[in-house]
Amino acid sequence: MNNTHLELTHVGIEFPTPKGPFCALKDVNLKVGKGEFVSLIGHSGCGKSTVLNIVAGLHQATQGGVLLNGKEVNEPGPERAVVFQNHSLLPWMTAYQNIELAVKRVFGGSRTRAEMRQWIEHNLELVQMTHAMHKRPAEISGGMKQRVGIARALAMEPQVLLMDEPFGALDALTRAHLQDSLMEIQADLGNTVIMITHDVDEAVLLSDRIVMMTNGPAATIGEILNVDLPKERDRLALADDAQYNHYRSSVLRFLYEKQRKIENITPKKQKSVRATQPSIDHDENAAEETHRVA
Numbered sequence: 001m002n003n004t005h006l007e008l009t010h011v012g013i014e015f016p017t018p019k020g021p022f023c024a025l026k027d028v029n030l031k032v033g034k035g036e037f038v039s040l041i042g043h044s045g046c047g048k049s050t051v052l053n054i055v056a057g058l059h060q061a062t063q064g065g066v067l068l069n070g071k072e073v074n075e076p077g078p079e080r081a082v083v084f085q086n087h088s089l090l091p092w093m094t095a096y097q098n099i100e101l102a103v104k105r106v107f108g109g110s111r112t113r114a115e116m117r118q119w120i121e122h123n124l125e126l127v128q129m130t131h132a133m134h135k136r137p138a139e140i141s142g143g144m145k146q147r148v149g150i151a152r153a154l155a156m157e158p159q160v161l162l163m164d165e166p167f168g169a170l171d172a173l174t175r176a177h178l179q180d181s182l183m184e185i186q187a188d189l190g191n192t193v194i195m196i197t198h199d200v201d202e203a204v205l206l207s208d209r210i211v212m213m214t215n216g217p218a219a220t221i222g223e224i225l226n227v228d229l230p231k232e233r234d235r236l237a238l239a240d241d242a243q244y245n246h247y248r249s250s251v252l253r254f255l256y257e258k259q260r261k262i263e264n265i266t267p268k269k270q271k272s273v274r275a276t277q278p279s280i281d282h283d284e285n286a287a288e289e290t291h292r293v294a
């Protein structure tokens with residue numbers, strides 16, 4: 001990759017705990033190109049959110065650091081928008097007002113009110129939420145709230161979109177619709193995206209590269225998989241695609257074989273790693289529909 005946009009160099013973090021410092025991440029090195037879509041996948045508690053929070057500027061690395069366009073990241077900034085799983089909209093504001101708040105913060109000094117209104121409406125349109133723009137979060141479904149959260153993030157025109165399991169809480173059909181919208185939007189806008197997911201199919205479908213993390217403590221990047229499938233990917237066509245299924249099996253193999261062991265986590269606490277699409281692959285793990293971390 002020759003156009004490094006975002007660079008993590010020797011990133012490590014220790015959290016203070018009553019039992020002493022806990023080393024969550026150690027020596028994480030990653031270069032992400034402009035417009036690249038990178039997924040982070042790994043067992044529960046390995047440190048994916050911590051990586052994302054460091055890039056977002058919400059956590060400070062204790063070793064190494066993050067550069068965006070060659071400039072050190074030390075705090076949150078509008079060029080890095082975050083979308084969380086729980087959509088985090090302000091409940092007393094309508095969908096439109098939630099987006100307006102972010103737009104005013106970023107563009108208040110540079111755009112007229114009419115320009116901002118047009119921009120908010122455009123972003124609501126991108127996620128197909130025009131019809132419900134004057135509804136409050138309590139009046140719309142989880143998938144719709146997530147659409148508004150994505151529109152709010154996109155409306156900030158971020159260079160980097162950071163997504164922490166953005167579709168994790170949604171039903172399979174809504175998730176599929178939003179994945180398709182995200183693919184279209186990202187193809188249009190060319191944002192750099194880092195997305196955490198537990199869904200192997202989602203990772204292969206959306207990503208240019210899948211970053212697979214080792215288990216903590218002192219978690220780091222175990223392997224990186226280049227997903228060399230042409231863009232404008234079609235989930236149904238890919239279900240029968242040998243290359244797609246090869247990628248899918250590679251991720252499952254990493255999670256189940258190379259990173260099998262998780263200590264001190266009871267089965268109830270473990271999060272499932274999903275593989276939501278049917279597969280022609282005969283890998284024994286890939287044959288199950290839902291994969292629970294072993």
Ligand SMILES: Nc1ncnc2c1ncn2[C@@H]1O[C@H](COP(=O)(O)OP(=O)(O)OP(=O)(O)O)[C@@H](O)[C@H]1O
Pocket residue numbers: 015016017022024042043044045046047048049050051216271
């Ligand atoms: N503020 C904190 N203080 C102490 N330990 C922390 C803190 N934040 C995270 N950790 C620990 O760091 C490790 C990584 O946590 P993180 O939330 O990044 O994992 P994750 O891979 O995103 O997990 P999940 O997939 O379950 O969301 C965990 O062991 C967690 O307990």
